[in-house]
Amino acid sequence: MQLPRGIFKVFCASSRMAWWLAFVLSLAVGATGCGGDDSHVDSPHGSVPFGDRAFAPDGTKYAREIAPANTGMIGVFTRANDALLVSFDAWTPSSPNDVKGLAWHPNSALLAVMYHAGGSSIITVHNALTGERLKELMLAGFYHAMAFRDDGRLRLEADDLDEKVVDVGFRT
Numbered sequence: 001m002q003l004p005r006g007i008f009k010v011f012c013a014s015s016r017m018a019w020w021l022a023f024v025l026s027l028a029v030g031a032t033g034c035g036g037d038d039s040h041v042d043s044p045h046g047s048v049p050f051g052d053r054a055f056a057p058d059g060t061k062y063a064r065e066i067a068p069a070n071t072g073m074i075g076v077f078t079r080a081n082d083a084l085l086v087s088f089d090a091w092t093p094s095s096p097n098d099v100k101g102l103a104w105h106p107n108s109a110l111l112a113v114m115y116h117a118g119g120s121s122i123i124t125v126h127n128a129l130t131g132e133r134l135k136e137l138m139l140a141g142f143y144h145a146m147a148f149r150d151d152g153r154l155r156l157e158a159d160d161l162d163e164k165v166v167d168v169g170f171r172t
Contacts, residue, residue, distance in 0.1 A: 040103035040147045047098035058108040061085060061128065070098045074113055076128050088131030090124050091115060101146045103154065110134070112154060112168070114146055123154070125168055135168055 041052045041064075050069045053062040059079060066075035066084075072091030075084050090113035091097070100121070101114035111128045114121055121143040125135040143164070145157040154166045 040101065040145075046144075048101060052102075054102040054104055054111075055079065056104045056108040056128070057106055060108070063102050063104070063111050063128070065099050065102075072097075072099065072113075072115065074099075074102070074111070074126075074131075076111065076131075086129060086131045088126060088133075090126065090133075091122075100144055103146045103148050104128075105148045105152060106150055107152075112146060112148070114143065114156075116142055121156070123166075123168070137166065137168065139164070139166070 038053075038055045039057050041048050041054045047070070048065065050065055053064045055062045056079075061076055061078055063074055063076045066073045066087060072089050073087060074090050075087045077084055090099070097115040097117055099113060099115055101112075103112045103114075104110070105112070105125075109128055110125055112123050112125050114123045116122070117138075119140065119142075121139045121141060123137045123139070123146070124133050125137075126133055139156070141158055141162070143156040143158045147155050149155055149165070152168075154168050156164045156166060158164075
């Protein structure tokens with residue numbers, strides 16, 4: 001079967017147009033924070049890049065590491081005007097390390113922070129409005145990704161693709 005003359009040009013032009021449209025839309029969605037789950041930031045093989053933001057599920061605030069970098073200081077900010085609501089030290093004083101993950105609880109009132117110490121991953125759970133440390137968990141191994149599930153349990157992933165679900169005591 002012979003295709004009509006010029007059909008290849010039309011197909012290629014429409015494919016490029018579709019690719020370009022998809023690319024532009026992905027940028028627009030990424031810039032507004034509306035595409036996918038941005039309630040957590042992870043460090044697949046290192047540290048969370050300084051300044052990366054994790055947005056609360058209710059859309060009113062975000063959390064990020066604040067200066068000085070790599071000291072465990074976390075700030076919670078309003079999304080409307082970037083005003084600092086609270087700052088707190090997420091580390092256990094005897095075991096400082098860079099931030100490996102931030103994750104918001106589905107209720108937007110709790111924030112989990114993960115870092116490494118010795119041969120363990122340490123997760124601290126904080127009241128996002130006061131900074132009060134509500135819980136501290138120490139888990140064997142190096143986890144680099146975490147996110148709260150809808151039921152309030154925390155899903156963790158390690159470099160070796162090991163996955164673990166932990167009940168941190170704040171179920172929804």
